[in-house]
Amino acid sequence: MEAKCVKYYDFGNPQDVLTIENRHIQNPGAGEIFVRMITRPINPSDLIPIYGSYSHRISLPVIPGYEGVGVVEEVGPSVPKELLGRRILPLRGEGTWQEYVQAPAELAILIPDTIDDFTAAQLYINPVTAWIVCTKILQMQPGEFLLVNACGSSIGRIFAQLSNILGFKLIAVVRKDLHIKELLELGATYVINTSESSLVNEVREVTNGRGVTAAIDSVGGQDGLELAYCLQPNGNFLSIGLLSGKPVDWKKISPLANVKLFHLRHWNQKVSVKEWHYTFNQMISFISEKRLTLMTPCNHYDLMHVKEAVRAVQSHDKNRGKVFLNS
Structure with missing residues (x-):
C-alpha cells in the first residue's frame, strides 16, 4: 500500500528541507498496530529537530511528528482484534506526519468518546x-x-x-x-x-x-x-x-x-508499560473532569500543505491556539 508522508533528508529551515512523498506501507508485525491518522498538532518540539538542534542523535531521513490521534485499521499477530476501529494515540512508533502510522500496540492510548480529536492529539x-x-x-x-x-x-x-x-x-x-x-x-x-x-x-x-x-x-x-x-x-x-x-x-x-x-x-526509556498507561489515564481523567484544558485549534491544514502550516506556526500568535495537520 502507498501512502503520503512528510520527510526531510537534510537539516535546515522546514520550508527548505521538508518534502512530501509516497511511502510503501507494510503490514503490521507482531505486537504492532496500523493506524490511519486523523490529526496532529505542530509543536516546537516537532520543528526543533528539523533545524538540526539534535543532529548528533538523529539519523536521516526522518518523518517528523511526535504526537497525534488516529483510528486502528489493522492489527498484527497477537494484538487483540478489539482495537480495530478504536481511536487511539499511536505513540513512540513512527513519525506522525504521515497518513498511516505503525506503532507498538502495548503503548497505544485509547481515547474515550468524550474527548475530541484536537484535545486527544495534544495529550502527550x-x-x-x-x-x-x-x-x-x-x-x-x-x-x-x-x-x-x-x-x-x-x-x-x-x-x-x-x-x-x-x-x-x-x-x-x-x-x-x-x-x-x-x-x-x-x-x-x-x-x-x-x-x-x-x-x-x-x-x-x-x-x-x-x-x-x-x-x-x-x-x-x-x-x-x-x-x-x-x-x-x-x-x-x-x-x-x-x-x-x-x-x-x-x-x-x-x-x-x-x-x-x-x-x-529519557523517561520513555525507563517507564514501565503500567506507569505509561497510568500517566495517560490521569491526564484523561483531568480532562474529563474539566480540571485540565488544552489549546484550542486556530488553524487546520491538510498534511499535503505542511509548509504552509509550519509557516503559520512560525508567524502566528501562539495565544490564539494550536495549528493542526489533518489527514
Missing part, C-alpha cells in the same frame, strides 16, 4: 512532560513556589492548571500582558511580565525575600540564568527546553542550584 508532549516534572522530578508540594518562564506557551498553561490540582504556587513569567489574565484564571498565583519589570526583584517581593523552591527553564541563555537567581538556597533548577537556541551558563548556575535536566525521551 506537553501534559505528560508537565505532570512528570511536577510530580516525579521536582515533587512539588502544596504551598511551595514554582517559577516557570515562557508561560504563555501551551505547556505554560498546563503548569498553571497543575498548580490548582497539586496545590503549589505558580509564578508565571511572560513577556506580554495578553497572557496575564488567562494564566491567573487557570491557576497561576502571580504573573510577571519581564518586559516591564525585573524578574529577580518581583520574585523577591512575592516570596518575602525567600526565593522560589524550584524553577523550570524552557528558554535557555540569559532568561534561564535569571531564573536561577530567583531560587532559594539549594533550590531546584530544571531545564526542559531551549527555545532561544542558546544554552544557559551552567558554570554560573551550578553554585546556585541543584541542576536537573528533563527529556521526555
